[in-house]
Amino acid sequence: MNMEKLISIKNVSFSYGSRPVLENINLDIYRGDYMGIVGPNGSGKSTLLKLILGILKPAKGSIKVFGKSVDIFNRWERVGYVRQKASFFNLGFPATVEEVISANIHSGKGLFNTSVKRCRERVYEVLSHVNMEEYGGRLIGNLSGGQQQRVFIARALVNSPEVLFLDEPTVGIDLDSQREFYCLLEKLNVNMRITIVMVSHDIGVIAQKVNRIVCMGDGKLICHQNSSGEMIPEVLKKTYGDWISPIIHDH
Amino acid sequence: MELFQFGFMRRALAAGMIVGVLCPLIGIFLVLRRMSLIGDSLSHVALAGVAAGIVSGVYPPAAALVFSVAAALGIEQLGKKYPEHAELAIAVILSAGIGTAVVLVSYAKSINIDLFGYLFGNILTVGPGDMWLIAALGSFILVFVGIYFRELFFIAFDEEGARIAGIPVKKINLLFTILVAMTITLSMRIVGALLVSSLMVIPVAAGIQTAKSFKHAVLMSVVFAQISVVLGIVFSYHLELASGGTIVLLSVVLLMLVLGFKSLSNK
Ligand SMILES: Nc1ncnc2c1ncn2[C@@H]1O[C@H](COP(=O)(O)OP(=O)(O)O)[C@@H](O)[C@H]1O
Ligand SMILES: [Mg+2]
Numbered sequence: 010m011n012m013e014k015l016i017s018i019k020n021v022s023f024s025y026g027s028r029p030v031l032e033n034i035n036l037d038i039y040r041g042d043y044m045g046i047v048g049p050n051g052s053g054k055s056t057l058l059k060l061i062l063g064i065l066k067p068a069k070g071s072i073k074v075f076g077k078s079v080d081i082f083n084r085w086e087r088v089g090y091v092r093q094k095a096s097f098f099n100l101g102f103p104a105t106v107e108e109v110i111s112a113n114i115h116s117g118k119g120l121f122n123t124s125v126k127r128c129r130e131r132v133y134e135v136l137s138h139v140n141m142e143e144y145g146g147r148l149i150g151n152l153s154g155g156q157q158q159r160v161f162i163a164r165a166l167v168n169s170p171e172v173l174f175l176d177e178p179t180v181g182i183d184l185d186s187q188r189e190f191y192c193l194l195e196k197l198n199v200n201m202r203i204t205i206v207m208v209s210h211d212i213g214v215i216a217q218k219v220n221r222i223v224c225m226g227d228g229k230l231i232c233h234q235n236s237s238g239e240m241i242p243e244v245l246k247k248t249y250g251d252w253i254s255p256i257i258h259d260h
Numbered sequence: 261m262e263l264f265q266f267g268f269m270r271r272a273l274a275a276g277m278i279v280g281v282l283c284p285l286i287g288i289f290l291v292l293r294r295m296s297l298i299g300d301s302l303s304h305v306a307l308a309g310v311a312a313g314i315v316s317g318v319y320p321p322a323a324a325l326v327f328s329v330a331a332a333l334g335i336e337q338l339g340k341k342y343p344e345h346a347e348l349a350i351a352v353i354l355s356a357g358i359g360t361a362v363v364l365v366s367y368a369k370s371i372n373i374d375l376f377g378y379l380f381g382n383i384l385t386v387g388p389g390d391m392w393l394i395a396a397l398g399s400f401i402l403v404f405v406g407i408y409f410r411e412l413f414f415i416a417f418d419e420e421g422a423r424i425a426g427i428p429v430k431k432i433n434l435l436f437t438i439l440v441a442m443t444i445t446l447s448m449r450i451v452g453a454l455l456v457s458s459l460m461v462i463p464v465a466a467g468i469q470t471a472k473s474f475k476h477a478v479l480m481s482v483v484f485a486q487i488s489v490v491l492g493i494v495f496s497y498h499l500e501l502a503s504g505g506t507i508v509l510l511s512v513v514l515l516m517l518v519l520g521f522k523s524l525s526n527k
Pocket of ligand 1: 025030048049050051052053054055056057
């Protein structure tokens with residue numbers, strides 16, 4: 010298989026103030042990957058995503074996105090991001106689901122602006138991917154946490170990104186919705202060829218679904234495996250300790 | 261209506277209605293970003309500008325514009341020093357504004373009637389020259405908000421998301437703060453420095469309550485502001501009340517009605 014590198018992280022370190030969070034991280038993400046990032050709370054998973062997305066700047070090392078240094082990369086519509094916890098916004102904000110999603114539509118410059126009608130079609134297209142097409146006209150603050158999360162996934166998909174980053178996307182979502190959600194991700198990865206990078210504590214799912222796994226602990230990559238089935242439980246054991254094995258075997 | 265046979269009343273109404281579009285239009289972004297206090301802060305600095313204009317013989321609204329734009333930039337700069345305490349920069353600039361205004365007034369000795377006009381608003385003194393300023397700045401603000409509506413909405417809803425989407429958040433925020441300063445300067449004549457920010461906040465508070473979408477919230481905020489302005493001008497003329505106070509009180513009454521109606525219909 011010829012593997013196209015979408016993201017390349019070399020010797021990256023980062024600290025908040027004087028507090029080191031990531032040390033000497035090396036990681037490549039290839040087109041078509043379904044990557045799971047696991048690790049205890051505070052191990053720097055969200056920070057790593059923010060560095061890739063250019064929200065934070067690395068103190069050392071280099072990050073390349075689609076072959077370009079993250080500082081000068083400007084085709085962010087090729088990258089989708091669903092951040093940790095959907096409740097970052099003010100729940101009283103008077104905005105409909107349709108307005109929230111269409112605000113993210115990347116429109117060309119000047120005269121090549123996407124037409125209103127085309128935007129609307131696109132919004133309902135992505136809403137149908139997450140089974141939310143009936144909710145386009147609803148106020149975002151009136152939806153349940155799980156529904157909001159699906160709206161934010163739809164928002165991340167609206168520009169047909171080539172890679173999708175998800176930070177603990179299933180926290181606070183009931184089990185049925187979670188199952189549907191993982192089906193959706195699989196569909197995106199397999200049918201639509203979207204590269205997926207997901208931070209999750211949902212170890213059972215990670216072990217089953219992803220094809221590459223990255224474990225973080227103490228700001229370091231403890232291990233990094235191309236999963237060929239059996240490898241993954243071993244890897245997880247190394248990250249979280251022995252208590253993990255019964256959970257994995259449940260699935 | 262007979263009262264609008266006078267040129268000054270027609271000017272008052274026209275100026276009032278322009279301000280009644282601009283204040284809620286700018287105000288809704290401030291309210292939703294939890295920055296409503298910035299209006300108060302800039303209006304006090306604008307008042308210092310008026311005082312400086314009177315003392316130095318410069319056209320006071322022009323001085324007010326310069327002062328409040330400078331203050332807007334000052335808030336941006338100070339804010340960078342206290343990223344976790346956005347309200348601190350606003351409070352500092354507000355105090356600096358009041359302090360400067362008071363010092364300048366005491367320096368001028370005689371309390372100037374003009375200054376009271378800017379403090380409490382005196383719609384009847386809107387001259388043809390003021391009309392030009394209001395119309396020109398007003399059109400500029402409308403065009404800007406029209407062009408950047410999607411970006412302003414995105415930033416208000418989710419600033420980090422907007423940045424990731426490649427929106428030049430810093431640049432737009434800076435321009436927007438300057439627009440706030442402009443809106444305040446041109447509204448001061450109508451509702452007064454003390455009450456400008458009320459017209460940016462109260463109709464929006466009512467508009468948000470009735471909103472079915474963001475665009476609808478904007479529309480309803482403007483509608484509530486227009487009702488307050490037009491009725492306020494008519495009432496203040498007939499009952500010989502201060503125009504600014506009457507307009508703002510009417511917007512409070514409207515807000516109460518909206519809240520009351522909503523809690524009744526939710527039962
Ligand atoms: N904005 C911040 N300022 C200071 N420290 C932070 C900030 N965000 C995260 N941290 C710290 O950095 C470490 C890594 O955080 P994070 O990347 O969120 O971990 P994870 O997502 O793996 O739970 C944690 O110890 C956290 O307390
Ligand atoms: Mg995290």
